[in-house]
Every structure is written in C-alpha cells, then in structure tokens.
Amino acid sequence: MASHPSARRRSPAYDPRPTIPLPGEHRVDRGSAVWARLATTLPDGGTIAIDTYPGTDLPGLRAALAEHLPDAVVIDIEDAAALPAERIDALIAGNLTDDRVFGVMSHHTLSDFYDPAELDRVAARVEAAPGLRIVVGWGATLAPVLYDVVVLADLARWEIQKRQRAGAPNWRADNGHEDAIRKVKRGFFVDWRVADRHKRGLFDRLDFVLDTNDSVDDARLLPAEAFHAALELAVTRPFRVVPFFDPGVWGGQWMKENLGIDSDDNLAWCFDCVPEENSLLVEAGGEIVEIPSIDLVFRHPRALLGERTFARFGAEFPIRFDMLDTMGGGNLSLQVHPLTDYIQNTFGMHYTQDESYYLLDASDDAVVYLGVKTDVDRSAMIADLHTAAAGTADFPAERYVNTFPARKHDHFLIPAGTVHCSGADSMVLEISATPYIFTFKMHDWGRVGLDGVPRPIHLEHAAANIQWDRDTEWTERNLVDRVERLAEGPGWIEERTGLHELEFIDVRRHWFTDVVPHHTRGTVNVLNLVEGDEAIIESPTGAFEPWVVHYAETFIVPAAVGAYTIRPHGPSIGRRLATVKAFVAGT
Template sequence: MEPILFEPFYRPQIWGGRRLATLLKKLLPAAGQFGESWEISGHPLHVSVVAEGALAGTSLADLWQWHAAEIWGRRRPIPQAFPWLIKFLDCEDYLSVQVHPNDTTAARFCPGERGKNEAWVVLHAEPEARLYTGLRSGVDATSLRQALEEGTVERCLHGFRPRRGDCVYLRAGTVHAAGGGVLLAEIQQPSDATLRLFDWNRVGPDGKPRPLHLEAALASVNWGAGSVTPRHDDFIQSQHALLLECPHFQIHRIYLAAGESASLADFRGAMSVWVVIQGQATLRTSHDCYACSLGTTLLLPAACEAEDWRCDGREGATLLGYGPPMPSTSQAS
C-alpha cells in the first residue's frame, strides 16, 4: 500500500481564527473563523475522503472496511473503525471550559458517542495564550459549582502560559480549556462528546449562548485526576523523541536538520500518521517519493514499505508521528 493523503475538513468555531491559513498554509475559505482542521477522521460527523492517487474519493470508512489489516497491521487486535481523530486547533478565543466523558459516562450522557482521551502538542502560542489542564488541588464538586455560579471558575483551574513544544495528555474527566491565540496539534479518540461547564459568557452568531451541560459535566469529572503538567520538548534537541505514550496512542517527534534523513525502520509493520509541523520533508518508500509541505498529514499504512523521512530545505523540518500504543498498554486499556 501507498501512503494516504486525505482532504482536510475545516470546521468554523466561535473561538477559531485564521492561523490554520497563516501558520499552516491551509487553504481556508476567504472569510470566517476556523477553529479546527479535521485531518483524519472516521467519525460520522465527518468521514475523511482520500485526496489523491488510485484511492482518491474513497472514504476512510470504506478503506477501513476493506483494508484494515493492511493499514493497521497484524501485531495488535484490529479496531473496528479508525481509532483516532486527528486535528489541528486554532484557539484564537477560548474553548469552553469543558470535560469529555469516559466510556461509562458517555453511555449515560452522550448516546451514540464514546469516551474521549485526548492529547495536545503546542505548535505556536501568543504571549497572552493560556492552557487550562485540570483542577487545582482541593477543588471539589461543591467549590466548582459555587465558582461557576459566581463566574470565578478560572480560579479553580490549573492554568499556565503554553510554549511551543508543550505536550499534554488530557484523560477523560479532566476539566480543560485553551485560548488567547494558541495553535495545537491534537490526537484523540474518535468522539465528539464535549460537556460544557462554562462558555465565558459568550453568545454565538445567532445572539444566543451555546448550551451548557452542567450536571452531565460535573458527573463526568474525574475529581481525583488533579492537574496536568506539560512535558516540554524544544522540537530540535534530538532527532527522535517519544513525547507521549498512553493506552490509546503514542506521539513521536522527529527533527531533521538540513540535509538529514531519519529511518522509519522502527515504525514498520504498524500504522503511523505523520504531520509536518515545521519546514518541508520528503517521505521515501521502496518505489516512490512523497513531498510533504508544512501542515501536511499523511497516513502510513502498516503494509507500506516506507524507508525514511528526508529534510527538504535549509531550515530543517519537524514532524509529529502518531502510532499505536505498545501491545502491552493497549491490552491494559
């Protein structure tokens, strides 16, 4: 199989901006605030479609139905559907203060959806940007509810100024938000279950506030989870770093200095997804070359004979690589 490029889906959001175009060179419509680019999705809200090559026009759902073993590989149990939702987020304004349910609370409050664990890698942050990742110690259901009533919820949240290269893992049940001009690469379980606690007293284009889900959200919070501290990686210190390992995925980072290449031998035999977050790079397979510009997301099927990534250009290239969890951690999930 060959590497697969999908058509991105740009989702307007009240909190979105234009950074997907200005910083990632995405071809956004001329006007509008876009919060999300869905790079690869099997979620029914938007199913990705192959953009190029012999499979152009094929949906990811069909692709998975016919070729799951060749795409995913045979070393691990094959998921019934594509197991990740891969996005970029431009949080010009703030995301609602929100929580995602786990599988149990999703079944109760979000019929048809599954739980959602997600991870962010910060690609760019304005000086005023903030990430909120979890609750401060001592915050319980009573104090959070009171703060929401008084409009002082920010005081309950663990907030920090993000830096390019910060990586956070947000388990289901972790209260979170982001905004003030921050561009994120996101990988999550394929679910659109978001429960809003607070929406910054904003109104939508229709002049109405977006719905909150206070009781469901409070019932979905993992009160023992505490706050999440980012793991920082400066993107260029080493050629390869493992940024995150969790029961659902791994996040790798590869940096290529000018003229360098990096072998993909460690990634053979399992599906991986590669995102060019700085510069441009070329993927070499046993019979072809694929030039990938900034902002490109490429799925590398397990059955693809990929050799290496090479740097194109003098300023180096940085890529994120999403891979399946280690076989032992995936069984533990």
C-alpha cells in the same frame, strides 16, 4: 492585548486538495455522460440498483434519470417500501433521547426500516416491467431482485453536514427546520451507523461508484475496478485525506495567514485526519473522484490499521488529528471528556476521547487550562458553573482550574476526565482518539454559537466524569512537559512526548536535519510536519514513489508500509525539521 508571534512565511504549498493518482487507463464519466454510460451497460434492458447513502440528493437523482433515461422504469425504494416516518421515529426514539447533542449508538440494520412485503412488491414490479428498470434510494439492494448492475451513490459525512446546515433533513425525517446539532446527532448515533453497516455489504457487489459530493448534474461515475484499485493503492503508500475547515465562535486567523486558506470567516477547526468524516480524492481518467475515506477503513482494515489494531478496534480508525485555531480568537469552552466506563454505559461507545494539545504556535501570553487546582472546593466549583450556565454571573475559571503557559512545541496530555481547554492566541494540533462528539462543555465564556443560540452545556455529565484528584501537582507531574529522549542517529533525535499511560495513543517527535528511519511496526502511523517547510517520505526498498509533505500537513502511513524514511526536502534542506507521530501504544 495578546502579543502575537511574528508570522511565518505564508505557505501556499499547503495542499487543501491532496489526491491519489491512479495509474493506468480508467474511464470516468461525468455529468450527463453518467446516465449514458449506465444505459449502454444494458443496451437490451435489465435491472440497475442505485443504492444511495443517506444525505444523497435523491430528488436530483430521480430528476436526472427522468431527463436522461425517459424510457426507463424508475422505482424509488424509499417511497415504495420504507416504513412510515412515524414508525421509524418510534424505532429509534431510544437512540435519539431528548438531549440536543447526545444519543445512544444504534445497532439497527437498514432492513429494520423497511416493510418486507413492500420490498417483495417492488421486486414483482421490476419483474413485470419491460426494458431498463432502475431501483434508486437508500436500500435499493434490499429488494429481492437479481440486479444486473449495482451502483453505490456515495458521499462524505462532512458534505452531509453542510447540506443539513443549509436546511436538508435527516433521512425520512421532517426535521429540516431543526438546528444542525440535532441533525448531526441523529446522523452520528443512527443514520451513519446503519448506513455504514449496509454499505460494507455492497463492496463485493459493486459495478460502479457514483460520486455525489457535488451536484447530481456534475456527478462522476467510477467503475468498481478503479474504485477497488484506488483503495488497494492507498494502503501501500503514505497518503492524506481531504482536510476541511470550519468557522467557530472562538476561531482565529492563523490558518488563513499561514496555510493560505481563503475564507471570509474566522476559522476555528481544520479536520485533517478524521477518516469517518473526510474524503479521499482519486485522480483517474483525467477526473477527480471524491470517495469517503471511511471506505478505505472498511475495505482494507488489516492493511491500513494493522492486525493488532484491527483486533482491538475493529474496522474503525482510532486516531484523530485536527487543528484548533484561537490565534486572534477566544478560549475554547471549558470541558471534560467521559471516562471509558461512562461512555460505554451511557452512550454505547466502546472507547473514549482521550486527547492532547500539541502547540504549533502560540503568543507570548498564551495558556492552556488543565486540571483542577489543589484542594479545590468541588461543591463551590459546580455551584459556580451552574450560576454561570444560568447567565447570572461569570465563572471564575482561574479560581478553580490551573493555567499553564503554552509555548510552541509544548505538548499537554489530556486523558479523559481531565478538565481542560485551550486559551486564546494559540494554534493547537489536537492529537486524540476518534470519538470527537463526546465533549461535555462546562463553561462557554458567555458566548452564543454562530447560529445565535447558546452552545449546549452538560454539567450533569461533566460532574460525573471530572477526576478531582488531577490537581495542580498531579497535572504538573503527569500531563505537562513529559519529554523523554529515546534514541538518536546521524542528523536526528527521537523523543517521546506522550500520551499519558491512561491513554492508548503514543506520540513520538523526531527532530532532524538528515534521513530519519521509521517503521510502522504493524500499526497505522499518523504524522504531521510540525516544523519546516517540506519533507519527503521514501521507501528504503522502493515500494512506493517518493512523496512530499508540507508544513502542518497531516498524513497517514498504513501499517502495511513497514519501513519508511523522512528527510528534509526542497527549501528545508540544511534546516532543522520536526514531525510528530502517533500510533496505538502496545502494538
């Protein structure tokens, strides 16, 4: 039985609902007031487009419109003009493939899924109708109508996934009964790609953003000027996205015990910096409005990412931080991530999932599985993996894969192609590139998922990507304990802890008891307070208000911020703290 480290003091200061307060007077309407506000914008009649993100509760929106605006002419653009489901399925069949997890990235646009003649008929109906006319649905703005008001009904991808787990289908798909993994695949490779292309074209046309992350009855309507003001404010100061926590078969208890997260389940993951999935909470007009954080990436990529990072990745946030809790849980699956050439040619993704494990905590006997053993018998290892996948024998992982002791503040580097997994009784801060879905599981220790179904194993993909020359000696030399002291000053030390030269992310750790100078140097910084209860981030020029972060909180410093400082605050004054900071190397 593992010996667990003594528990930290419970840290209720960890904030699971960080907000961006928007100064000034901004009117936010909520619930039934949303529809009254829309009606009063056009008291003499006119046209409104409510363009939704796929996953929005469209029946709920239609019901609310019927109840609160009974005299309005409401047209569901999807029912009126979208192609039949079977034609859409045929269009995207090559993107979905037969695999349960992996598809091919779609380059469709939303207009591919609509009949142009039917869109013209919608426009004619709008033209002919009197009074208030509302076109609603994903693609409402595709109808050739000169709209008086444009509303974007938006929600975060994580909320979409929760709805799909509860039985919601993908857009125009009869797949509510399918397992959630296949629904996520369709979203990741098709729906969300198409939706984001469409949404980016709406930002300059918007009059309102409708927050539909909660029920339609509790929706919030944010004027476009407040939406844009919030995004403009976010890139001038440090901020946090809204973390979400998820159970898993190997999950543990550390986050519940140390971060004050209330859950009846074990918790496997905390996704606390995945802007494609997470949200921003904007505090305006006495209300909290939730908007997808990807909207910030799309709207202000240069100020957020920096010119050189934007030139390299486009409007995509390339760095991901998440936490993996196996404390009192089990091993992660033994896995490998695809090489760049493989992910490009097989899945159409332009960069891959390089990553690393930074240990926030670990028991006395915790280990990380990393790299294959020297002179490993490749064919025997693959054969034993197939045998284990068939369920006829267990896989003797320690015969083929190195295990390294894992201690608090150790940092293990995991360039794509390296066999790896975190063992039980660890608390890992995973610092990685963003394409999080591309994990080739090789062995899952005989478990099934929370749904009772075995989790997918992808041995063919894995075998094509394992770098067999990353043996014991190479792994020890290149991926374990690569700490290099770079600089120091009064009360602080800067170390480079990774990543490997094959990975595009660089990581610096700062130990400090006093003020530490930082500078974004033209690229986005992502940080986590990995030691200490509380620190404060300040601008040397007063460019933003001083801002406090707490233990284990991940935060983003936009490239446009430039110089900033971090120092101990509150209960941490006089103590030794540490942050880890990730940024795109070479920028």
